[in-house]
Amino acid sequence: MVKEHAALREREREREREKERERERERDSLKKEKISIFMTHLSNYGNDRLGLYTFTNLANFLKCWTNLRLHTLPPLQLAHKYFTLFPEQRHPLWQNPCDDKRHKDIWSKEKTCDRLPKFMVVGPQKTGTTALYLFLIMHPFISSNFPSVKTFEEVQFFNTNNYHKGIDWYMEFFPVPSNVSTDFLFEKSANYFPSEETPKRAAALLPKAKILTLLINPSDRAYSWYQHQRAHEDPAALQFSFYEVISADQLAPPELRSLQNRCLVPGLYATHLERWLTYYPPNQLMIIDGQQLRNDPAKVMDELQKFLGVTPYYNYSQALTFDPQKGFWCQLLEGGRTKCLGKSKGRKYPPMDSESRAFLSRFYRDQNIELSKLLHRLGQPLPAWLREELQKAYVCSQVALAPPTGLQLVG
Numbered sequence: 001m002v003k004e005h006a007a008l009r010e011r012e013r014e015r016e017r018e019k020e021r022e023r024e025r026e027r028d029s030l031k032k033e034k035i036s037i038f039m040t041h042l043s044n045y046g047n048d049r050l051g052l053y054t055f056t057n058l059a060n061f062l063k064c065w066t067n068l069r070l071h072t073l074p075p076l077q078l079a080h081k082y083f084t085l086f087p088e089q090r091h092p093l094w095q096n097p098c099d100d101k102r103h104k105d106i107w108s109k110e111k112t113c114d115r116l117p118k119f120m121v122v123g124p125q126k127t128g129t130t131a132l133y134l135f136l137i138m139h140p141f142i143s144s145n146f147p148s149v150k151t152f153e154e155v156q157f158f159n160t161n162n163y164h165k166g167i168d169w170y171m172e173f174f175p176v177p178s179n180v181s182t183d184f185l186f187e188k189s190a191n192y193f194p195s196e197e198t199p200k201r202a203a204a205l206l207p208k209a210k211i212l213t214l215l216i217n218p219s220d221r222a223y224s225w226y227q228h229q230r231a232h233e234d235p236a237a238l239q240f241s242f243y244e245v246i247s248a249d250q251l252a253p254p255e256l257r258s259l260q261n262r263c264l265v266p267g268l269y270a271t272h273l274e275r276w277l278t279y280y281p282p283n284q285l286m287i288i289d290g291q292q293l294r295n296d297p298a299k300v301m302d303e304l305q306k307f308l309g310v311t312p313y314y315n316y317s318q319a320l321t322f323d324p325q326k327g328f329w330c331q332l333l334e335g336g337r338t339k340c341l342g343k344s345k346g347r348k349y350p351p352m353d354s355e356s357r358a359f360l361s362r363f364y365r366d367q368n369i370e371l372s373k374l375l376h377r378l379g380q381p382l383p384a385w386l387r388e389e390l391q392k393a394y395v396c397s398q399v400a401l402a403p404p405t406g407l408q409l410v411g
């Protein structure tokens with residue numbers, strides 16, 4: 001009994017000593033650092049009162065115990081000064097509050113970090129992302145975010161100004177999972193794929209998330225996107241032909257150049273994938289062949305379930321059916337009825353003209369070669385469309401090496 005008391009007292013003393021050492025470290029760092037900044041990043045950290053309390057006491061401490069003279073400025077000027085000194089911090093980078101125990105401890109009890117996606121479908125646009133989304137939510141243990149008033153099923157958090165609304169805003173889009181280990185939350189925002197800032201931001205908040213991307217022939221993707229813009233009555237897309245859009249030069253009007261950019265840039269697959277791979281390890285990235293999803297979705301969904309580790313296994317061969325009227329695979333409902341995607345997915349439009357196709361094959365040639373190297377490096381098979389494009393590139397290079405027609409080689 002006496003021994004136990006002594007041990008308890010010793011533990012208590014050790015905790016006090018550790019606290020004192022911690023305070024000593026803080027005082028040391030205050031003396032050494034040229035500038036010390038105290039701020040709370042999240043609106044809900046102790047309702048910010050903790051930040052103010054710490055700050056007031058710190059100022060009192062400095063006034064009392066050091067010869068330092070404290071200066072301050074009105075908030076906006078102070079912020080300006082700070083960001084001039086640290087321009088790299090101008091933009092916030094939200095990290096997971098639960099990765100740091102100290103943050104977690106002072107976070108509101110109602111909040112849970114389980115209310116964040118376990119995986120994301122990142123696009124690019126027009127590759128079949130909505131079909132994938134529909135198939136995923138058919139699984140009883142997979143749920144997506146609540147819809148957004150402005151952007152419907154897509155949250156578009158990481159790639160837009162929504163990011164500045166903070167983690168709370170983002171989390172509100174997700175249901176609280178009923179069982180953390182079995183429930184799979186996800187979101188699909190097709191514009192994440194080509195966005196410069198998204199991989200870094202996503203990896204900061206969701207480092208363990210799995211990333212799904214769909215690729216189809218980038219030329220077909222560009223054409224589908226152009227048709228989508230026409231259907232939405234984009235003035236430039238209505239005014240200019242597809243060939244005019246893709247082949248516009250630097251002297252073209254700005255609205256045409258902007259349309260061209262948005263049409264072609266997402267198809268630079270190798271560049272975008274390398275960026276994602278800078279922030280996520282290859283085993284967290286799944287590159288899905290969009291053509292295969294279109295032709296044989298059950299097979300893709302089987303592989304996807306394995307990749308995600310989601311259980312129980314959901315039998316997509318029974319749950320999906322080909323709808324001849326729609327010309328696509330759809331969800332099979334009771335009584336043999338089908339639930340297909342709306343008119344805006346699987347549109348009817350004339351095939352791409354051969355001049356545009358040849359132009360785009362040349363335009364994407366180097367990127368396609370880089371993509372084949374990347375897939376080889378990751379040990380992944382090449383999709384059929386990529387093999388065809390590489391074959392075309394090979395034939396073109398042979399033609400370029402051949403002597404001009406009508407000329408005979410002299411032996």
Ligand SMILES: Nc1ncnc2c1ncn2[C@@H]1O[C@H](COP(=O)(O)OS(=O)(=O)O)[C@@H](OP(=O)(O)O)[C@H]1O
Binds near residue numbers: 125127128330341345
């Ligand atoms: N099952 C099924 N049903 C309907 N459509 C399907 C399906 N599987 C793949 N696709 C192809 O998906 C293309 C639309 O891609 P996205 O959903 O990624 O477009 S969007 O970015 O969300 O606008 C869409 O492109 P378009 O044919 O140009 O309309 C389809 O070809």
